[in-house]
Amino acid sequence: MKKVTVELHTPYTCLIECGSLAHAGSLARKYVAEDGMAVVITSATVRKHWGAAVEASLRQAGLQYHVLEMRDGERYKTLATVEDLAERMLALGGDRTTTVIALGGGVVGDVAGFVAAVYMRGIDVLQLPTTLVAMIDSAIGGKTGVNLKNGKNLVGAFHQPRAVLIDPLALNTLPEREYRSGLSEAIKYGIIRSRELYAMLERRRHDVRRRDPQCLEAMIAECVRMKAEVVAADERESDLRRILNFGHTFGHALESATEYRRFLHGEAVAWGMIAACRLAVRLHRIGGEEARGISENILELTQPLPSIAVEAEQVFQHMASDKKARAGVLHFVLPREIGQVEMVRGVPENTVRETWQEIIQYSREHGTA
Ligand SMILES: NC(=O)c1ccc[n+]([C@@H]2O[C@H](COP(=O)([O-])OP(=O)(O)OC[C@H]3O[C@@H](n4cnc5c(N)ncnc54)[C@H](O)[C@@H]3O)[C@@H](O)[C@H]2O)c1
Numbered sequence: 026m027k028k029v030t031v032e033l034h035t036p037y038t039c040l041i042e043c044g045s046l047a048h049a050g051s052l053a054r055k056y057v058a059e060d061g062m063a064v065v066i067t068s069a070t071v072r073k074h075w076g077a078a079v080e081a082s083l084r085q086a087g088l089q090y091h092v093l094e095m096r097d098g099e100r101y102k103t104l105a106t107v108e109d110l111a112e113r114m115l116a117l118g119g120d121r122t123t124t125v126i127a128l129g130g131g132v133v134g135d136v137a138g139f140v141a142a143v144y145m146r147g148i149d150v151l152q153l154p155t156t157l158v159a160m161i162d163s164a165i166g167g168k169t170g171v172n173l174k175n176g177k178n179l180v181g182a183f184h185q186p187r188a189v190l191i192d193p194l195a196l197n198t199l200p201e202r203e204y205r206s207g208l209s210e211a212i213k214y215g216i217i218r219s220r221e222l223y224a225m226l227e228r229r230r231h232d233v234r235r236r237d238p239q240c241l242e243a244m245i246a247e248c249v250r251m252k253a254e255v256v257a258a259d260e261r262e263s264d265l266r267r268i269l270n271f272g273h274t275f276g277h278a279l280e281s282a283t284e285y286r287r288f289l290h291g292e293a294v295a296w297g298m299i300a301a302c303r304l305a306v307r308l309h310r311i312g313g314e315e316a317r318g319i320s321e322n323i324l325e326l327t328q329p330l331p332s333i334a335v336e337a338e339q340v341f342q343h344m345a346s347d348k349k350a351r352a353g354v355l356h357f358v359l360p361r362e363i364g365q366v367e368m369v370r371g372v373p374e375n376t377v378r379e380t381w382q383e384i385i386q387y388s389r390e391h392g393t394a
Pocket residue numbers: 068070071074097098099102129130131132133135155156157158159162163164165166167168169177178195196197198199200203
């Protein structure tokens with residue numbers, strides 16, 4: 026069992042332990058008010074795999090609980106879903122003492138977290154993440170919210186969970202492509218902040234890819250520690266938290282240029298990190314050899330990746346219109362060496378264009394049709 030504390034004004038614990046979903050009840054017992062109830066918010070898919078274990082443990086712990094299912098997928102991450110869940114919670118008698126238990130991936134976690142943030146002006150939430158992305162990223166840090174028609178995560182709130190319970194074995198049922206996509210965020214932490222994690226992902230790549238439980242526990246704990254550190258140092262978005270955007274400026278442009286259809290988020294981020302490496306070489310911030318090594322490791326861990334099937338100019342335009350490209354000045358999080366990144370502002374547009382051309386070519390050689 027591993028434990029990471031997120032050191033905010035109200036600190037909370039992230040527990041990482043194989044098999045822990047079956048003991049979720051005893052954890053929840055500590056946080057649910059004496060005669061309060063718990064409302065598990067989950068999706069049909071996650072419930073099918075893990076609902077029985079979690080519900081059995083809640084019963085065993087003598088907790089009064091209800092399960093609310095929400096539709097699965099990014100397109101249901103909406104205010105309508107939040108309203109529907111809140112109405113159903115009220116119908117069940119939910120009040121200020123109710124605790125939300127978010128059981129699922131990032132979509133469920135963001136929506137359930139937001140419901141908890143706004144229901145009766147805020148009630149407690151426990152996060153039980155079941156995807157790799159949720160375990161190492163979205164469940165920690167308190168960002169919750171939903172999408173609007175014209176953009177992702179545009180309505181939301183900061184609402185920290187009371188605790189996060191991570192069971193790496195939950196990943197056993199996760200589709201392969203979702204899992205690999207999540208690995209992209211794991212290696213991101215290594216590149217931006219931890220040589221040890223990076224080395225572990227390189228050395229134990231085979232075990233990581235086959236989801237060896239001990240290996241997963243160690244990897245997830247290290248990623249959680251990294252996210253917790255960044256969040257604690259800087260709860261509201263600013264420079265430190267921005268290093269988590271490594272690979273994301275390129276990645277988001279790829280996702281939106283392909284209308285969120287061709288790439289899973291982590292896949293786009295994998296190309297994005299490789300692009301950031303190339304850009305850093307062009308700007309003489311890192312040696313070509315080291316950058317090549319990093320790119321190869323990203324590929325080995327996350328491939329097969331769909332190749333980039335759009336023109337450089339097209340992705341460039343999406344990047345330039347990104348809200349983060351303030352006032353036409355492009356800035357990037359770029360690697361200096363393994364374990365260290367820096368913020369580079371005012372990168373000339375043409376250098377970025379050339380990087381795109383290079384990466385698109387590279388993706389045609391190393392990606393899938
Ligand atoms: N709040 C944050 O800080 C933050 C950070 C990163 C991402 N996000 C958000 O997270 C979302 C993406 O999350 P995600 O990648 O977890 O995707 P997701 O929640 O859509 O889950 C991916 C798929 O896996 C299924 N699934 C989940 N757990 C499973 C399991 N154990 N076994 C089998 N299937 C399972 C889901 O039903 C879904 O079909 C996005 O909306 C993104 O904006 C938020």
